[in-house]
Amino acid sequence: MLEVDHLQMSFQGQEVIKDATFTLEPGDLVHITGPNGCGKSTLFKAITGIYQATGGKCTLGEKDEIGALIENPGFLEFADLKSNLSFLAKLKHEFDYNYTQTFCQRLGLDLASKQRMSKYSIGMRQKAGIIQAVMEKQNVILLDEPSRGLDADSLLAFADLVNDLAKEGRSVVIASHDQVPGINYNKHYVLEQGVLTQNEN
Numbered sequence: 602m603l604e605v606d607h608l609q610m611s612f613q614g615q616e617v618i619k620d621a622t623f624t625l626e627p628g629d630l631v632h633i634t635g636p637n638g639c640g641k642s643t644l645f646k647a648i649t650g651i652y653q654a655t656g657g658k659c660t661l662g663e664k665d666e667i668g669a670l671i672e673n674p675g676f677l678e679f680a681d682l683k684s685n686l687s688f689l690a691k692l693k694h695e696f697d698y699n700y701t702q703t704f705c706q707r708l709g710l711d712l713a714s715k716q717r718m719s720k721y722s723i724g725m726r727q728k729a730g731i732i733q734a735v736m737e738k739q740n741v742i743l744l745d746e747p748s749r750g751l752d753a754d755s756l757l758a759f760a761d762l763v764n765d766l767a768k769e770g771r772s773v774v775i776a777s778h779d780q781v782p783g784i785n786y787n788k789h790y791v792l793e794q795g796v797l798t799q800n801e802n
């Protein structure tokens with residue numbers, strides 16, 4: 602699905618990612634942890650092509666599609682949730698209202714609400730960012746600090762959601778320094794001093 606092979610990323614000679622190597626199989630639920638500033642967001646930006654990697658390579662299967670939430674998601678601030686999500690979906694696909702609604706219901710957002718995004722709380726924006734990463738049936742899902750701003754019930758709903766995505770054979774990679782209880786990770790990595798290392802536990 603996705604092969605990340607000795608990926609490197611430097612900025613003006615400063616090496617942030619020295620060696621990141623991992624492979625994603627269908628249904629993998631992967632946790633990448635590491636201290637602030639270790640390069641988790643940079644790794645996702647290099648995988649998605651927002652940044653051009655300075656070394657190594659990423660190979661995505663022909664039929665595979667990446668959905669990503671990286672840092673603070675940007676929205677059309679004066680438009681409501683449905684306008685924002687349908688705008689994003691239509692860049693590549695048809696907007697599937699009913700399918701998207703299932704994710705909104707699971708995370709406690711109202712897809713029919715006329716409230717503009719500028720009035721959304723940090724947690725609500727985060728949920729909208731998670732939903733846009735999965736609503737087009739993307740099968741390689743990269744979530745950077747997805748639990749930011751989520752309350753206790755929403756964290757449980759989020760854990761259920763990602764566990765279900767993995768059961769469907771979609772692969773989810775979560776980068777975070779905190780733990781979300783209830784996520785059934787099958788692989789753990791640590792990013793430290795630019796090197797991504799797999800942990801057995």
Ligand SMILES: Nc1ncnc2c1ncn2[C@@H]1O[C@H](COP(=O)(O)OP(=O)(O)OP(=O)(O)O)[C@@H](O)[C@H]1O
Nearest residue numbers: 612617635636637638639640641642643644746778
């Ligand atoms: N466009 C850029 N230009 C220069 N340096 C950058 C750029 N993007 C990221 N960096 C540097 O890369 C390093 C890693 O940043 P990154 O945001 O990837 O860390 P992180 O692990 O996601 O941090 P956090 O846990 O705090 O979110 C930082 O030192 C940052 O300053």
